[in-house]
Amino acid sequence: MPELPEVEITRRGIAPAIKGIAVKKVVIRQRRLRWPISAGLARELPGETVDSVDRRAKYLLLGTTAGTLITHLGMSGSLRALSNPGPAQKHDHVDIVFANGTCLRFTDPRRFGSMLWTRRDPLRHRLLARLGPEPLHPEFDGEYLYKSARGRRGAIKLHIMNAATVVGVGNIYASEALYAAGINPRRAAGRISLPRMQLLSDTIKLVLENAIKVGGTTLRDFTGGDGQPGYFQLELNAYDRDGQPCPGCGSAIRRIVIGQRSTFYCPHCQT
DNA sequence: ATGCGGACCTGTTAGC
DNA sequence: TGCTAACAGGTCCGCA
Known part of the structure; x- marks a missing residue:
């Protein structure tokens, strides 16, 4: 969960x-x-x-x-x-x-x-010693993200899901944050401008903060202490919406696979 | 150093 | 209805 x-x-x-x-x-x-x-x-x-x-x-x-x-x-x-x-x-x-x-x-x-x-x-501990910054802490910002991506040719989605870059960005929020930032998940991390990285670090923070605020209800089978089922209170604009209209432009959300994980994005809005 | 695929498990759902 | 295949929130490890 x-x-x-x-x-x-x-x-x-x-x-x-x-x-x-x-x-x-x-x-x-x-x-x-x-x-x-x-x-x-x-x-x-x-x-x-x-x-x-x-x-x-x-x-x-x-x-x-x-x-x-x-x-x-x-x-x-x-x-x-x-x-x-x-x-x-x-x-x-x-x-x-x-x-x-x-x-x-x-x-x-x-x-x-x-x-x-x-x-x-x-x-x-060996599992914690080499982790990147917390996404909600101030040291994680556009400048940091931009610098961390220098020379990286891999997809930006994998870069933000890499715990050495920043921790806590899972498969759902990676898709959502990239959607909100208008960035194509396949784009090479090292070929994204500083302003766009600033936008991306902001959307990562927003999307995580919002999910915490509404009770961590990202997941189908997650129920918080009050028994409120998840997945519905939190608005997902891209994740798991293959074929459905993009809230921004109406064209179909597409599902692709990056690093063996399902990835959802709008081919029109995300470049 | 970076990047990729495989591995660890079980349960649920989609498709024939 | 029943069987099979695909897929699911993570992330470590070994190899190229």
Whole structure:
């Protein structure tokens, strides 16, 4: 379920329920995720208090004195704080049970997600150490994006989806931001002017901020804490609209494949 | 260094 | 109705 907005909504949803609370036990039913869950998690997390609930890129970081739990939701993962957890279902792989009875439940049918326990600075973890800037931070701007693209001949869509360039831009928002900026997703990254990169960095911020504002409702099967289904509150102008009229000019939105991922754009408006 | 394809999994939907 | 193929929000890794 994750694009950055969904991860941020998840963070905001679970933080009040678990911050400042001690972990009682960790129940692991399936340790084979993207990477196997290490034995250290169940051994070292119980007894610790969750001091912080942070996000870096699409990773959620639960900080304690002893170490940090780094969680990624992959393609189909979710994390819910339940006060009355029912019996675990098929894909409920991990429960983190707190002293106040709250159960933080990790569910992930495709198991592309991950749960990593580290005793060191999580930002130095090999998966986090080389990440680019956060898209909503000021250091991510047109000038940065322009410079990062010098000499790059690959498609701009792949460039903005590359976590070394900027984190958190997933397949849906890449299409949406490029649509809003009027840039053809296939255009070589290194052949886009500074003003257009300024526009693109702005549209990336806008599209992500808006999605967070409306509750991270990008995804078909995402339901926030209030049970409001996603995908409908957020207006998608290009993504998943193959053959439908472009809101700007009326010509048909087209679906192409870039880097093995579906890509949607308006051949008339995006150059 | 950059760029590309393959890999990891399961579930849902479109098509015959 | 039933079977099969295509496709789905991510991103790491190895090879050219």
